[in-house]
Each structure stands twice: as structure tokens, then as C-alpha cells.
Amino acid sequence: MSQPSLTHQLLLDNAYFLSKDQQASPSHYLYLSFQAATAPQNKDRLPLNLSLVLDRSGSMSSEDKLGFVKQAASFVARNLLPTDHLSVVQYDSEVQTLFPQTALQSSQNLLKRIQSIQPGGMTNLSGGMLEGYRQVSQTETRQNMVNRVLLLSDGLANQGITDPAKLKEIARRRAAEERVSLSTFGVGSHFSEELMMQLAEYGNGTYYFIGSPDDIPTIFAAELKDLLAVVAQNLTVELHYPATQVAFVQAEGLPHQHQPGQLTFSLGDIFSAEEKASLMQFRRLAEAPVGPVSFRLVYRFQDVLDLPVSRESESSILLQPTEDATLYARSQQPRVLEQVAVFEANRRYARGVKLAQRRRFAEARELVTDLLSYLDHQRKVFPESAELEALYPQVKQLMEELKTMESWDAEAMEMSHKHHSASAYYARSKKAESKSGMRRMQYMKEMERGSRNKEE
Structure with missing residues (x-):
């Protein structure tokens, strides 16, 4: 059997805890990551089964947002093959299937229908989204396809x-x-990015921000590049822990479901060279007897890198008590400690962005100043950390903006908030390397355009 398209790491911040030290922290971090193989460029890809769900509500008439959407939809239609399936759903107060799910033999008729879309009334986002799901589910061969709904909207759901x-x-x-x-x-620039991010995160997709028509080819090329290079499908993960010995505190990085003794992750499709990771925190129970703590990982997926094959893997890791302080000290796991720093820094960054949005500028400046000091220290501790290095200029940019943000107009404030929220999202979901730099370039372009407009 060929090598699997997906490998994992399961690491504790330390394999030991000091059993006799009453001052020792009862908290432990467990880092789980999946790394996808790189798909060969000449590999036959899985066909796509997509539904474009387009918001044509009245709010889309401002800022030429509907024009942006038409360009994006046309870009997708022009870049699919005859083996791919596509539908187009439009919605305002009403939901209408503009082009039913079918193999895309020719895009000319579809492109004309897309250009005919006109703004309407309210925003029944849920109705459009559900119809998109229904359209994708109608394809009989979808078990052997990449199935995705692409939802374009200003995110202001006010009906349904x-x-x-x-x-x-x-x-x-x-x-x-x-x-x-x-x-x-x-x-x-005025949609609910929190709603759109959560829908993508829990829907096993990706969130994007379209601020200008110039962004559309780059953004949709990035999404289609992923969809055209799926190496694994239907990844489901179970993390089992002894609830009589440790309590679950939190998990960051991936959406999950929790019940005592088990965390479950449903992660869907995995793309070429993609990384998915979660940092979990547990706390030893004071009333539990001192003894080894075992964490067990089970995950299953459909490997589609070569011939489709179902795979299942299982591994475990042990947290053990010790009275040897030297053994404890030398058993720290740098990779996990680095990730603790990355997630902590990103959490503070997101908090600073929200404070700025709420116009609590003094609090935001104080938080971001402390965060820059924290990042300076952590970058010295982990000099090889690409994630800390990628986050640092984003935080510095926010600090510079906070110096004058109180005098900004509403449009500039929204642009800043959208950019930094997206950067925090990409860092949290391990998409920073491929998407954050792109987003930063687009943002700086928008800010420069805004400055020129003010000067004129």
C-alpha cells in the first residue's frame, strides 16, 4: 500500500508532571496537527460539485457589491471543466435557482444569467444557503466529488x-x-465578518473578504486552487481522555464537539500541503489519584491521492508523574510551547482588533503595546517560528493605525477591522502562510487608494 496522504503529530507540552510539587501547574497542553502530502501537478483531480449562492438583496446595491459578486461568479464559471457540476442560487427576500445543478458543458448561458441579476429586497441568507446545500446534494455521483457551497454576501442576514x-x-x-x-x-466593507467566519469555520471551508473587484481573481484563484488539489476527504478525529483524571479546559484552532472523555473533530476535505491543527488544554483534577494519564487519538479518512482507499489510524501519548525535577525540566516540548505562544498572541491580537472596533482606543493601544513586548520575547525564545514572525508585522501595523485611528472616517475603520479580523482568522486556522500575505497586500492597496481619494 502507498504512503498515506495524511500524517499527524500528537505532542504534550511535557511528558511528565511533578507529583510531589504542590506549586506545579495542574494545566497541560496537547497539540494535534495533521499535515497533508503535496499532490503531483499532473495528478488527475476529483471533479467539483459546487453551488454558487449569490446575495442580491437591497443592501448589495451599495458600493457596487453586486457587481463584485457577478465578477466572482463569472470567474468560477469560466474556470471549471465539463466534468464539474455547478448551480447558481440567488436570494433576497425570495430564493431562486438561477441555474440548477448540472454538469457544466458550456458556460455561455450561465454567464448571461449571472449578468442579469438585479438587486432586490431583504436578505434571506439562510434560505439561500439551504438551497445551495440542496442543489449540491442532488448530484448522484457526489460521493466521488469535492462538494462545496460558495456563499457570497454582505452577511447582513435579516430574514429567515x-x-x-x-x-x-x-x-x-x-x-x-x-x-x-x-x-x-x-x-x-459593512458585512458581519464574525458571522461569515463562523459559517466557514464550522462548515469546513474558508472565509474570504472581497473589498474591491481587483481582489476577485486572486481570491477565487486561491479557493479553486485548494478545491482542485484535494488529497484526503471526510477526515474525522476522536481524542479520548480519562475524565476521572483530567478536565477539558479549551481547544483552539479547529471547531470541535465535546462530551466528557472525548473531543470530536469533523474536518472534511484536506488539500495538498495543507496543515490543520488544534491546541487543547487540560487540567489535572486535584481529587484524582496520582498516576499516568493516557490520551488516545483515532482518526479516519478517505485517501484520494492515488487510488481511493479508506484509512484509519490510532496512537496514544502518556502523561506520567515523576519526582525528578531534572527529568521534568529537560522533557519540555518546544514545538508545543511555541504553539501556546502563537495561540496566546493571536488571541490578544483579536482582542485588540475588537477593542479598536468598539472605539476603545486607549485600551486597544495598551493591549497591543503589551502584545508587541510579548512577541519580542517569544520571537527570541522561538527564533525559528514562522508563525510568530508572520504575526509580528500585522500587530505592528495595527499599532501604527491606532495612533491616528480616532480621526479616521467610518470607511477606513471598517477596512482596518476587516483586514485585521481576517489576519487573526488565518493565523488561528493555520492558513496564514498562504492567505494572510495576500490579504495584507490587498489591504495596503485599499488603504493607499483611500488616501489618494481623500487627497483628490
């Missing part, structure tokens, strides 16, 4: 299901139970 928690649950269940993922594309 508008509760973000309910919308997020729809995305999670469709991804976990029907294997249909969801990517979201926020259009313009």
Missing part, C-alpha cells in the same frame, strides 16, 4: 433564520453529516 448560532449549526451539521462544506465570501 437570522440567529448566528442557528446558522452556524446548520453549517456544522451539513459538513459533518452530508460531507458538504461551505466557504464564505464577504463583499464590501
Whole structure:
């Protein structure tokens, strides 16, 4: 059998804890990562089964947002093969299937229909999203395809299901139970990026921000590049732990479900060279007897790098008590400690962005100043950390903006918030290397354009 398309690491911050030291921290970090193999360029790809769900509500008429959406939809249609399936759904107060799910033999008729879309009324985002899921599910051969809904909107859901928690649950269940993922594309500068990010995160897709028509080819090329290079599908992960010995505190990086003794991750499709990772925190129970703590990992996926084959893998890692302080000190795992620093820095960065959005500028400046000091220290501790290095200029940029942000107009404030929120999202989801640099260049271009417009 060929080598699997997916490998994993399961690491503790330290394989030991000091059993006799009452001052020792009861907290432990467990880092789980999956690394996908790189797909050969000449490899036959899986056909795509996509639904474009386009917002044509009244709010899309401002800032030429509907024009942005038409360009994006046309870009997708022009870059698919006859073996791919596609549908187009438009929605405002009503939901209408503009082009039903079918093999895309010719894009000319579809392109004309896309250009005919006109703005309408309210925003029934849930109705459009559900119809997109229905269209994808109609393809009989979808078990052997990459199934995804591409939702383009300004994110202002005001009809149908508008509760973000309910919308997020729809995305999670469709991804976990029907294997249909969801990517979201926020259009313009006034959409709810929190909603769009959560839908993509729990829908096993990716969130993108479209601020200008110039962004569209680059952004959609990035999404299609991923979709055209799937190496594994239907990745499901179980992390078992002894609930009588340790308590689960939190998990960052990947959406999950928790019940006592088990964490479950439904991660869907994995792309060429992609990394997915989660940092989990546990706390030893004071009332539990001192003894070894075992964590067990089980994951399953469909390997499609060569011939499709189902794979299952299992591994475990042991946290053991010791009275040897020297053994404890030399058993620290730098990779996990680095990730603790990365997730902590990104958490603070996201907090600073929210403070700025709420116009609590003094608090934001204080937090970001402390964060820069924290990053300076951690970059010395972990000089090889590409993630800390990538985050540092984003935080410095936010600090520079905070010096004058109180005098900015609403449009500039929204642009800053959208950019930094996206950067924090990409860092948290391990997409920073491939997407954050692209987003930063687009953002700086937008800021320069805004400055020129003000001068004129």
C-alpha cells in the first residue's frame, strides 16, 4: 500500500508532571496537527460539485457589491471543466435557482444569467444557503466529488433564520453529516465578518473578504486552487481522555464537539500541503489519584491521492508523574510551547482588533503595546517560528493605525477591522502562510487608494 496522504503529530507540552510539587501547574497542553502530502501537478483531480449562492438583496446595491459578486461568479464559471457540476442560487427576500445543478458543458448561458441579476429586497441568507446545500446534494455521483457551497454576501442576514448560532449549526451539521462544506465570501466593507467566519469555520471551508473587484481573481484563484488539489476527504478525529483524571479546559484552532472523555473533530476535505491543527488544554483534577494519564487519538479518512482507499489510524501519548525535577525540566516540548505562544498572541491580537472596533482606543493601544513586548520575547525564545514572525508585522501595523485611528472616517475603520479580523482568522486556522500575505497586500492597496481619494 502507498504512503498515506495524511500524517499527524500528537505532542504534550511535557511528558511528565511533578507529583510531589504542590506549586506545579495542574494545566497541560496537547497539540494535534495533521499535515497533508503535496499532490503531483499532473495528478488527475476529483471533479467539483459546487453551488454558487449569490446575495442580491437591497443592501448589495451599495458600493457596487453586486457587481463584485457577478465578477466572482463569472470567474468560477469560466474556470471549471465539463466534468464539474455547478448551480447558481440567488436570494433576497425570495430564493431562486438561477441555474440548477448540472454538469457544466458550456458556460455561455450561465454567464448571461449571472449578468442579469438585479438587486432586490431583504436578505434571506439562510434560505439561500439551504438551497445551495440542496442543489449540491442532488448530484448522484457526489460521493466521488469535492462538494462545496460558495456563499457570497454582505452577511447582513435579516430574514429567515437570522440567529448566528442557528446558522452556524446548520453549517456544522451539513459538513459533518452530508460531507458538504461551505466557504464564505464577504463583499464590501459593512458585512458581519464574525458571522461569515463562523459559517466557514464550522462548515469546513474558508472565509474570504472581497473589498474591491481587483481582489476577485486572486481570491477565487486561491479557493479553486485548494478545491482542485484535494488529497484526503471526510477526515474525522476522536481524542479520548480519562475524565476521572483530567478536565477539558479549551481547544483552539479547529471547531470541535465535546462530551466528557472525548473531543470530536469533523474536518472534511484536506488539500495538498495543507496543515490543520488544534491546541487543547487540560487540567489535572486535584481529587484524582496520582498516576499516568493516557490520551488516545483515532482518526479516519478517505485517501484520494492515488487510488481511493479508506484509512484509519490510532496512537496514544502518556502523561506520567515523576519526582525528578531534572527529568521534568529537560522533557519540555518546544514545538508545543511555541504553539501556546502563537495561540496566546493571536488571541490578544483579536482582542485588540475588537477593542479598536468598539472605539476603545486607549485600551486597544495598551493591549497591543503589551502584545508587541510579548512577541519580542517569544520571537527570541522561538527564533525559528514562522508563525510568530508572520504575526509580528500585522500587530505592528495595527499599532501604527491606532495612533491616528480616532480621526479616521467610518470607511477606513471598517477596512482596518476587516483586514485585521481576517489576519487573526488565518493565523488561528493555520492558513496564514498562504492567505494572510495576500490579504495584507490587498489591504495596503485599499488603504493607499483611500488616501489618494481623500487627497483628490
